[in-house]
Amino acid sequence: MSPPAPLDIDMRGDTDTSSLPVPNPLTVNGVPAWREKMAQMPTGVAAACSSDMFKSPACYTKPKAKRFEHRFSIEAKSRKASTLKNAARFLKNPGIIxxxxxxxxxxxxxxxxxxxxxxxxxGFSSEATSQSGTVLRAGKHDIREGSSLYDLEIALNYGQATGAAQLLRFVTEHTELIHSPPYADWQCTLTAGSTYAWDTCLRLLTERGDFILMEEYTFASAAETAFPLGLKALAVPIDEQGLIPDAMDDLLTNWDEQARGARKPFVLYTIPTGQNPTGATQSAERRRAVYKVAQKHDIIIVEDEPYYFLQMQPYVGKDAPSPPPPASHDEFIKSLVPSFLSLDVDGRVVRLESFSKVVAPGTRVGWIVASEQVVERFVRNFETSSQNPSGVSQMVLYKLLDEHWGHSGYLDWLINLRMEYTHRRDALLHSCEKYLPREIAHWAPPSAGMFHWIEIDWHKHPGIASGKTRDAIEEEIFLSAVDHQVLLSRGSWFKADSSVVEEKMFFRATYAAASSEKIDEAISRFAECLRDQFKL
Structure with a gap:
């Protein structure tokens, strides 16, 4: 990889970059000057593009990623560039018919x-938007009329697998502003949502019969994506901070290939922030420890982060004053737990990004960040599968994020989301403290995400005396809750490895979709269910 042509940078093979001149860190307000130094935006039909066109000059002073071809699957190694997509590069030639x-x-x-x-x-509320929101118009011929860099003539046609350059530029800049990956040859590519990106990860990195590392409780759809591909989960124990690095190291160090009937796993799927379903968030120290284990065992970390910007204010209890929101964009960015991507000196992290939880899931647009060689394999796959995300969705997101809000307005929106989710989380916790019987219900306040993980001491259930099993008691509590007109998710639905005997019992509640009043009523009903079940 080399910098785009307009950048006059002396690229040297230094591994110690401490002596190289590095520009001052770029800020949100510095993006316009940053853009002036970049290559011209390609605006044609199916225009070829890459993140190299949009990264800052500072990026190229960093060392390159390690090589990971040895981790690619047979399918990944066999994919070639799309003949037809590749031919589209000639469309930019002036005068060509x-x-x-x-x-x-x-x-x-x-x-x-x-x-x-x-x-x-x-004015981010629905009421404010209705009264004083801005109407954005995307026309069919805005580019030729000089009113925009992106129009419906381009967005509604076929595109490249990387996604539209106009939106790719925004997510590339956003990635560098928030995460500043510590190596030079990282790339972004847009995806048709994180679920499809995870499916592609599995195809690129695993073979049938392989094990993959997952938190012992994990996103059910992620596990259900893997199992039909002939993969098995190696469940890594977790605690209130999520993945336990020593437990992961122990599993890998003591791996017996003959007894397991498979090679040692080298793909870790983790949700580090506001983990689904447990709500756990790995601290910076925990992430560094997990990364060291990954280096020791040559693990690829697939960092699924839809909840990263749903990191909330500290929970201070019902009667204490709430902490004020971040006073600036810089303070907000510094308050975020460092991502695995920001710690990744090797290029062994594949970060799955999503607009689903911070804008709208129906856009079906996300992006991945990984080293150039890994992203190139993703693109080869997308060219003949998803092709590119929806042009309508890309247009809507571009108009909102780039032309209207810009990076500054987007961060304002994310700060607003933080405060809104903090209020919802607090409402749920207040209701739990008010209603749930503490002799059988236990929890830790979540610091990010959308989920609250409630442990139930099932050993105190009266059904134990008549020989009821743990699974039977869990189902009985679940159905009783439904009878009480409240729906929670059973913890067992999220087990990565169903063969492992569960010793504890959990139920997952979300505070994302309901009002504070409905949350309070729902927890009151669940508490009544528990009191009935446990004869309290």
Missing amino acids: SLGGGLPSPEYFPFEHLDIKVPTPP
Whole structure:
């Protein structure tokens, strides 16, 4: 990889970069000057692009990632560049008349313009948006008319697997502002959501019969994506901070390939922030310890982070004054727990990013960040599968994030989300403290995400005396809660390895979707269910 042409940078093979001149860290307000130094935005149909066009000059003073071809699957190694996608690069030639690709004529796109009404900072509420929001218009011919860098003529046609350059630029800049990966040749590519990105990870990095490392309780859909591919989960114990690095090290150090019937696993799937389902968040120290284990055993870390920006204010209890919101963008960014990507000196992290929890899940747009060689394999896969995320979704996100909010407004939105989720989390915890019987219900306040993990001391259930099993008691409590008109998720639904005997019992509650009043009523009903079940 080399810097884009407009950058006059002396690239040297130094591994110790402490003596190299590094520009001052770029800030949100410095992005316009940053953009002036970058290559010109490609605006044609199916325009080829990469993150190298949009990263800051400072990025190229860093060392390159290690090589990980030895971790690629047979499928990944066999994929070639798409012949037809590759031919699209000639469309940029001035004066060329294309009779080559099967690109429909935009005159037959039955959309002349799209209007969307969005919040104008700081008025982020639905009421404020309704009264004083801004209407953004995307027209079919905005590029040729000089009113935008992106229009429906481009967005509604076929595109490259990397996604549109216009949105790729934004997420590349955002990645560097928030995470500043410590190696030079990192890349981003847009995806059709994180679930599809995870499915692609498995295809690129594993073979049938392999084990993958997962938290002992994990996102059920992530496990259900893996199992039909012939993969098995190696469940790593967790605590209130999530993944336990010593336990992971012990499992890998004592791996018996003959007894297990499979090679030692080298892919870790983890949700480090606001973990689903437990709500646990790995501290900076915990992440560094996990990363060292990954280095020791040559592990690829797949960092699934849909809840990263749902890190909340500290929980201080019902009667204490709530901490004020971050006073600045810089303070907000510094308050975030360092990501695995920000610690990744090797290029062994594949970060799955998503707009699902911070904008809207129906956009089906996310992105991955990884080393150039890994992203290149993703792109080869996407070219003949998902092709590219929805053009309508990319257009809507571009208009909102880049043209309207910019990086500054997006951070204002994320700070607003922090405070909103803090209020919802606090409402749930207050209700738990008010209603749930402490003699059988235990919990730790979540510091991020959307979920509250409630442990139930099932050994005190009266059904024990009549020989009821743990699983039977869990089902009885679950169905009793439904009878009390409240739905929670059973902890057993999230077990990574169903063959492991569960010693504890949990139920997952979310505070994302309901109002404070409904949360209070729901917890009251669950408490009544527990009192009935345990004869309290």
